Amino acid sequence: MSDTSLIDELPGELLMWVLIISELLVFGAGLIAFMGVRLTDPSGFAEAQSHLYRTGAAFNTAVLVTSGFLAAQALHWHRAARRSAARLALIGSALLGVVFLIIKGVEYAGKAAQGITFETHPFFMFYYLLTGFHAAHVLAGVGILLFVAWRDDARNIEAGAQFWHMVDLVWIMLFPVIYLLG
Amino acid sequence: MRAASSVPKLSRQWPPSTLTRAWVTLLALSLASTLLTTLPAPPAFVGSSILILALIKARVILARYLDLADSPTWLRGFTFVMIAFGCLILALFLI
DSSP states (O other), X not given: OOOOOTGGGSBSOHHHHHHHHHHHXXXXXXXXXXXXXXXXXXXXXXXXXXTSOHHHHHHHHHHHHHHHHXXXXXXXXXXXXXXXXXXXXXXXXXXXXXXXXXXXXXXXXXXXXXXXXXXXXXXXHHHHHHHHHHHHHHHHHHHHHXXXXXXXXXXXXXXXXXXXXXXXXXXXXXXXXXXXXX | OBOSSSOOOGXXXXXXXXXXXXXXXXXXXXXXXXXXXXXXXXXXXXXHHHHHHHHHHHHHIIIIISXXXXXXXXXXXXXXXXXXXXXXXXXXXXX
């Protein structure tokens, strides 16, 4: 008889998976609500979406998946006793998170310059809420990655990388729905 | 859950090439998603394709970045929920 349960199969800390699932549910509900409200004004949503900086968001996708790659690589290197390489990878991953936030900031500044706010259209209310909440997670993730680069035992790195991959995963679903489905 | 601090099993140590392949796949799929929006194709086709690519990307992240490839039951469960989510989003898009 097996002495391991399904829970034991999960890599890393159980609480991190509880957090990952919770966050996916919150953002998933937000995106479903966004698509639901879109039904009331599809042409208005399409027009509002045309104001988004799609190229910048696509570039940010590349930035985030590359950052996730470095975080995953850091764990691999740490397990292979390449501590310095792992720490550098974590710092690089955090720096790419900062690049993501700078591009997002430029995007928000552009919207502000056009006079686009929360109240301009329901599309922008969801846009600011979902991308802003995600950006807050990116900011937290940058801090976590830098922290685990400093306190670099395997458990810390795995937990930090998992948080970062969750941020990555959310963006992978958020980007097409908010920016591409017109 | 599997202890992260114990000596890692070989199967959990992704060779860099596997991780690199996952990264390149994610970059290629992201580029394809963006290029799809420039095609003069019906919105239903473009929307469906974009969501399918997003689901593939999500599965790559779950399997390779989040290391669920060694936990097939969990990977199947997450994949099922993500596909259900994608179908709901697509239905709302196509209505």
